[in-house]
Amino acid sequence: MQRRTFLASIGAAAVAIALPPAPAQAKAHARGACTYTWKNAVVNGGGFVPGIVFNETEPNLIYARTDIGGCYRWQEGSRTWKPLLDWVGRDKWGYSGVVSMATDPVETNRVYAAVGTYTIDWDPNNGAVLYSDDKGDTWGIAELPFKQGGNMPGRGMGERLVVNPANNAELYLGTPSGNGLWRSLNYGRTWARVEEFPNAGNFVVDASNPVLADNQGVIWIDFDQIGGKIYVGVADPDDPLYVSEDGGATWQAVPGAAEALGTADGNRTIPTQSAVDNTNGYLYVVTSHDPGPYNGAPASGDGGRIQRLATQTGEWTDVTPSYNPRGVIPGFGGITVDRQNPGTLMAATRNNWWPDEILYRSTDSGQTWSLSWDYAEGQNRTDRFVMDNSGSPWLSWNGEDQGPAYAVKHGWMIDAFAIDPHNSDRIMWGTGATIWGTEELTKWDAQGELVGEDEAGQRVALPIEKFTVGVRAQGVEETASLDLAALGGALVSAVGDVGGFVHTNLDRAETMINTGWSTGTSVDFAQFNPDIIVGTGNVHGNEKGHVGVSTDRGRTWRNASRVEGVPGDGHGGTVAITADASVIVWSPNNTEVTPVYSTDLGETWNLVQGLPAGAKVRSDRVNQSVLYSFSGGTFYRSTDGGATFTDTGATGLPTAGVEDFRAVPGHKNHVWLAGRGDTEKDIAGGMWRSKDGGATWKPIVEFDTAESVGFGKAAKLSGYPAIYTSAEMNGKAAIYRSTDGGITWVRINDDDHQWAWSGSAITGDPWIYGRVYLTTNGRGIVYGDIAD
Structure with missing residues (x-):
């Protein structure tokens, strides 16, 4: 295929739960293998979206990557995302962790994904670069001789994978773990290390922790299309930025980079993201004392800066916003440049936590900044936009506004942050839970200041016309679901990080189960009275019980009483309810806590006799007094409603590796x-x-x-x-x-x-x-x- 340059190329709806089919239809389907259609019960989001990538030459061609749930392509007609990696099988499950994506600005049908979930031995396989010639509908695989970390610390930095716009057959890949900079010269089909690149990075978060001990390595690559330079950010506070002026043949440390990017108020920092203004000749670099995505403010001082490099003169300018309503800036996540309006850029704080993240906007190349929200009249908050979570009602987290801390937030872990290069009014940003976006962004610039002063010199809110930011995660189904119960007409789920849901319409996102679970771990219902549902999950602190109970088919929930001796952090375990709803048995996920049972729907609890701590529990679906349990190769049975369990004497079962058991x-x-x-x-x-x-x-x-x-x-x-x-x-x-x-x-x-x-x-x-x-x-x- 002829190589072309950048410049030459410029100019499923889910089915709602329904009544059962007729027996004759069912019988016909049962005669042999048949074809299935597959969909998602709609949640919209539910996990971390660390990257959103717009194609620079084709409008509406947008990709999003997730840390464990694959990657997606935007479908403008339906305003939904299409999953692109559902073909990944269990033998290569790590390919569902996407550490970076690149969309070709020349041949826009080409797209690439750097995949691999862990750089430690949790993932048994090495990473790979996936390449597609049809916008991700089908993929080829270029295996790599090292691991990649789509779900490791630093996964929101980058992009580590890029297409050279001056030679789109050439791609670069920044890697972790000291593996350096890699390059492909044949559209991602084969890769080799760039031996001339001098620095593989050295920054680790915590050498004593296996998950945090990995060298963050080569973080991102960016292109100065005015001077033809290639810039590479490295996780090394002493030498954080390199440049090549001869197409990658040789590399030099950028003068002044260590002083600009490697320190912030005495903290050692690294250059976590970049953005290029190829009209005014600026490279913007965001720094942070930590690769994220979970870091807060450092022990002292600010956690990061925004630095501007004039690519033609080499001059560095600190353009960090001077004001944060809460004081110290903990660090910055994403940064983006408006390509339709050079000089306009935006940046997001990372883990500002309370009361919310701050989005900053500048229309003068970073000399001055305006904020997405500010305080007026003490702790009263005024905002530029309204957050509409109707696309994912659970994003309120069952909470209520508490002063300046709104239930529906800008988000957290905002590393994915991108203005549409074809439309200055559109922006999308990813969070730890969803994608937010608006098509009214430039209304920001007409609003003026958020606060002023009254005659007494007090800060007061100024009148502005707010625009709306809404959920843009439709089709991104990223939850890690752990347990399910199908009642007929309703599907109850226990879900990692977001608790769980009761779906009465599979095509509609619901509010989350209101039990305070940080992660739902187990659900069950009374077979003879499915209006009664129980669930359990991990909780924080010691204020709420782990077990939740609903007596109206999941419309409302209450927490059962706490069990003394069960720590609040984690320990959801498994829960079972007898067929007639007379007994609940709960087995916390704790090797020191004996399972308990309740005969009053969780108001009081009694110790179970005969079961080891941590044993899984299930109920018989017919016999109202029978429950079952399994632990360490031994199968147990209770015939007195869970008060006592005895070993059935069964042989031939494995001592470990039993993932699930269920009664019929x-x-x-x-x-x-x-x-x-x-x-x-x-x-x-x-x-x-x-x-x-x-x-x-x-x-x-x-x-x-x-x-x-x-x-x-x-x-x-x-x-x-x-x-x-x-x-x-x-x-x-x-x-x-x-x-x-x-x-x-x-x-x-x-x-x-x-x-x-x-x-x-x-x-x-x-x-x-x-x-x-x-x-x-x-x-x-x-x-x-x-x-x-």
Whole structure:
């Protein structure tokens, strides 16, 4: 393909839960393998979006990357995002962590993603650069000889991956862990280290902590298109910036960079992001004392600066905003330049935390700045825009405004921050939970100042016409979901970081379950009275109980009483409720806390007898007095409503690696268990079933391993419930279904729908034959229906 230069080239709607299909239709579908359609239960966001990249030459071509949930392409017609990495399978699950993206400004169909989730051994595979010639619809893979950190500290810095606009076959990649600067000369197909580049970085956050001990390395690459220079930011406070003036053949440290970028009020800092104004000849560099995304202010002084380098003269100017309503600036996250209006740029604070982040805007190349909000009349706050969270109502976090600390915030961890290069009115920014945006940005400049002084010299709010900022995360489903319960007409979920949801319409984002969970870990409902739902999750502090209870099908919730001796941080564990709702059993995720049971919906608790701490618990779906538990290779059963458990004496189960077990609706004493084999005990297989309450077990030999098991509407009247599992068969990890009680199994997903890892929970729908819901680690709550 002929190489072209930059200059030469210038000029699914989800289905709401419905009534069950007719038995004849269900029977027809049950005869063999069938095709599925896959969608998300809508949450809109739910995780960290560390990068948003606009193509510089094609309008409306926008990409977003997430730390564990893949990457997305914007669809202007529907104003939604399309997921691009659902094809990633369990064997390469780390490819769902996207550390950087690059969109080609010359051949705009080309896009690239640097992938790999951890630089430590949590991810067994090395990283890669994915390359696409069709805007991400299909991908090739260039494997790398080192790991990358899409979910490591510093993942919001960059972009580490870039296309050279003067020679779009050439790409550069900045790497962590001392691996230096890498380059491809053939559209990302092969890569080699740039041996001439002299500095691989040396900055670590905390050498004593394995997660924080990694060298942050080479952080970003940017291009001065006026002088043809290439700039590279490095995590080294003593030598933080390098430049090449001969197309990458040689590299020199930029004079004055250490003084400008390596210190801030006595703190050692690194250049975390950059932005170029190729009209006025400026390189803007943001510095921070920490790579983020979680850092707060340093022990003393400001945590970062905004420095401006005149690329033609080499002059450095500190253009840091001089004013922050809360005092010390903890550091800066994203920075962006308006390419339609040179001299206009914006920057975001990083982890200003209380009462909110601050967005700064300058229209004079950083000489003066205006703020997104300010104090007037003491602690009263005045704002330039209104935050509309109707696209994701849960973004209020079930809170209320408390003075200047609004329930709906600008966000936090704002590293992704980009003005549309084709439209000065559009900006998007990513946070730890969503994407915000507006198409009214230039109204900011007509507003003037937010505050002034009255006759007595007191600060007062000035009248301005506010514009609206709204959710722009539609289609970005990034939650890590941990457990599911399908009631029929409602889907209840336990979700990492955002607690959980009750969906009565899968096509609508809901408010979160109001229990104060930082992470939901387990949910259950009373089989004979599904209006009664219980859940548990991690909580902070010791004010609220971990267990939540709803008696109106999830519309309202209350926290059960706290259990003395259970620490407040974490420890959600598992929870079960008997089929008649008479007993709740809760097993905290704590190796020193005995499970407890309640006969009054969590008002009071009693110690369970016979169970070890941390044992998983489930209820029989028919027998009202029976519950089950598993721990360390031993299967337990209670016949007195959870007061006491005894070892069933079962043999042939693994001592470890059991991920899930569930009781079967409509079948007393039927239990299925999913896990892995046990080489020490010579136990093969990954799934077992019991028809006698866990006393004896039969292995399902088709599976090598299984992560989860669940049940849904039977294929025919009076038939055994459909069984669903996320499991591995003949070396292929996939979603499988059985309609004949586990005698035969068919795969129901395909290679385009694998979601990296989808193991912690799976369940069918009790009303709709064939519908299955499954959890993922970063791609939200996925559900599938048999295709018409």
